[in-house]
Amino acid sequence: MARLSIIALGLLYGLSNILGVVADTTTLTDPAIDGTIDLGFPSVNITAILAEAENELGVNGTITDNLPDDGYGAPGTTITARDIEKLQELRKRTFGNSKGIFGAIACLSLKIIFPTKTATPGSSNYNSWNNPSFWSATTYMTPTCVFRPTSVDDVSLAMQLIFISQSDFNVVGGGHSAIKGWANTEDGVLIILSGLTGVKVKSGYAEVSAGERWGNVFTVLDQHKLMALGGRMSPVGVPGLVLGGGISYLTNQHGFVADQVKNFQVVLANGWVVNANAVANADLFRALKGGSSNFGIVTRIDLHTWPCPKGVYSGQLYFSDTRDYPKMFDAVYKYHTVGALTDVQSHLISAFVYVQIPGLGGMHMGAFTAFRTISDSETNPGPGPALQEIVDLNPTVKSSSTLKVRPYGSQAIELGSGDVRGLRQDMRDFSVYADKQLYIDLFQIWNSTMTVKHGAKTGFMGTIAFQPITTKAIAAGGLRGGNSLGLEGNTKTMAIINLTHQWLDPTHDKEILASLDEVMTKSIALAKARGLHHRYYYLNYAHKDSNPICGYGRASVDRLKKVSRFYDPCGVFQSRVPGGFKIPEPSSCPI
Template sequence: MVRLSTIALGLVYGLSNVLGVVADTATLTDPAIDGAVNVGFPTVNITAVLAEAENELGVNGTVTDNLPADYGAPGTTISARDLEKLQELRKRTFGNTVFGAIACLSLKILFPSKTAAVGSSNYAQWNNPSFWSSTTYMTPMCVFRPVSADDISCAMRIIALSQTDFNVVGGGHSAIKGWANAEDGVLIILSGLTGVKIKSGYAEVSTGERWGNVFTALDQNKLMALGGRMSTVGVPGLVLGGGISYLSNNWGFVADQVKNFEVVLANGWVVNANAGANADLFRALKGGSSNFGIVTRVDLYTWPCTKGVYSGQLYFADTRDYPKMFDAVYNYHTVGALQDTQTHLISAFVYVGALGMHMGAFTAFRNVSVPDGGPALKEVLEINPAVTNSSTLQVRPYGTQAIELGSGDMNGLRQDMRDFSVYADKELYKELFQIWNTTMIPKHGSKTGFMGTIAFQPITIKAVAAGVARGGNSLGLEGNTKTMGIINLTHQWADPSHDAAILASLDEIMTASIARAKARNAYHPYFYLNYARKQDNPIGSYGTASVNRLKIVSKYYDPCGIFQDRVPGGFKIPGL
């Protein structure tokens, strides 16, 4: 194992992209993270593994005949030129089924206990139960459950050479079919990558974790960090899409408070991306989604939280409170959130079909250890004293709020999430609620399992500035001069036969709502990626400058376009 300086490592990695030759493994002392870290990939004769799989399948030489003569030797990898040849071979000969079979059998040979084929007990356990929404269920040819970055490194070399389709799932909290699953290809599930290690000023979080486990570990150490607001959400997807936190008003998006990403690149290399090493990749990952590699660990900055926070949920069952609620929401977005950046407010208006009931479900948060909402939340807490008195507001360990909010979440229903953005506008907020309420509830409110939500979430100029202060992200919000409101529509129902009608109504609402926002000169083009529907191109909404940066990073770190071409789902970088 060779010790390389940052400069030498960059040189060797650059040569690997051009010549297809890299050092076998190396360590690097990175000043931005503690101690020595592994880079490179483990020595495994991938050619021999592929050849064995081809022989068992009776398709000898399908992949291996087109490899460089010395590919299987230690210290070699594939180059862009070689993969171009493989692409042509793939087009002329076989479909994805054969290449998927080669990849899956190769993984089974190399990782027998970590690879599950269709029909096996592990396959049934690892596939669909991992997903929040039944709209995302698919049938991959095999499921691969790695437990380390080295496992993924080997898998990526097999996948890149076999040219099969693949996908990666963290928490699986998406409603879009194909966004974290694969039909006939390889599904890589990250649930085997677990662990939260507390360091000095930050925590190393493996990307198989969900936020509930992360926050429990932080609470045990009297710490807090930016993360998901529901315990059931997975770590990687939320961070790579930006991520909104209870602490965002003060410290920006979750991605803004990442210290380091550990990433497996398309060529199998395991690298770190932070402010001092691979800084262009570091910024790209902060909102650029799954376009550059498989993130296996996220290092999050932490802060002391010795006495807890003041937070809880308020449930308004009387619709006569709604006018006051909209006043309070608007005033919080435009005044309160700017005055007290230690606060956060989720304002959700819900219809529960089984009960035939409208309800305001507000989550109030303030980073103080006394039962005081302060002036920023005062108006919300005074809407209805009876509601406030019966709320779950209390001084509590930081992570328990996410656990409370996630306690009612369940897998297996039909789900849809979507969003759009506006500038804060009280009358517009009311009109958007009415468009939603008069369209969805009469048509679909009585359908089995139906529950619908429209939520209003602020992104203040202070939250954006916090991201700039950390070196910037990929979201393209720099320069905003007033509060944005992200309008989030979330719906669930039970019967697949209702999909078409419900989705058509939601499309109608989106069209009417955006038109109304534009008519009031309050529309903002940004789509928050973690809520966006398939057709809304959130990465394109980041603006030309950000998209151009992402293109450059993608071409450098994934020159063969593996994550653009071989991953069927996910939001891609436009123009690549």
């Protein structure tokens, strides 16, 4: 333990060198950890492990000859800016000649230290951990190895090893990103977080390990009659959703899910474990609220909780008669601009779906979820005035809905039960200011481009959903110290327009994706022409070319850049994690 503390301090010293500050004055502090890392592997000497891996691969000295003279991982080790530069030069040189050697060294080293937690292609663990981690078949890849840690110490040690070995890597939480390479990598180490589990209920908050999915989080909270902000479908992963912002059933009242995080436990690029909260590393704390995978591997997220003694009133409503659509758009618009503000306990998912049903053909459907928390004083729970118009739209739909009083988590579980993995999926979005006619016209663009052209394809399902973000929701985030999303200046309701599509046959990828590009181009052009376009792209739904972090605005991007330089001075998460939305140059982003 003492030796590892010295290593940790050595890393801090190295970090401080790069930053041009001395360790005493750096703000990188963590009162809970006292600058020590309890790795649980006191006899690990990283240099020796790397040398063993190099030897087995017949590439002796590739990394180890370039390590500091006193060896990395030996007592009293420090790593300086010059050492890191040397390693980066080495990476450039070697990568040109022999791509993949760093990944091979990192993987073999991990296999030596963690034989049961590291798997290589062809093994049964590789097969059962790799592709099954992902929601969409479009994201399958073949990493050099997969590493499945079961503790923060595992992540910390693995990260030190990856840091020094110069390998590429990526991290997957619940695997619900639909973008290839965003939570996966072709070369190097894929860190799969599904072994980091546990939801611990504390006073006023819950500690949620990063391998959890929302269904289990809510099930545990329900046992304590508590609720927390989280995803609206049970199988979705916790970390990706929170790090991109997170839209919850409670968003109208409490803001984005990230706004209601009390603390992030993060493993930095050099393996150092820190907490980020309102007191410790507060700049990192704010950056993580929307900054995605740019700063470290989040291993635990502590979420604020609220009592939910009477459960919630919620359920699904399916409108299959398109003659109801004009009334529905009217009600949705009213909800976005009035109801979502006057009754913040309510929430509405308004999705317009086209689905291909075997034997029956294609059909349009409004798939709405109406939700409302029940306050202590309520004796007759119901949808409340804000959602009443939606619920009353069509009496047949109302009578066949699943609306009822239920535990908080049960709505996410009901919606999540329809989630299918392993199909071809695409998600993308853009934002507009709330406007009824624009909603109708965006629906028409989508309908004529997607359902008319592709609706008959096997397994096709397309959705356009309208998600309000109100000024009250944004203000709730401000009360918790703000986030990275750059929405503070909003003066009226905006709506995230989310397009989600699935299909079966990979040979249809090209034409479906081309049509989706067309929908985006036409829709954004229309919104701009009417002065209703908003620069924001919700990162968790965004298309890979959307550059959502730029959409946060220059001031936010500037902050993110500074935080990245401080906590990841070698730019490991910018250059060695091949996918994910990176932090752009602030000057290239809108003000």
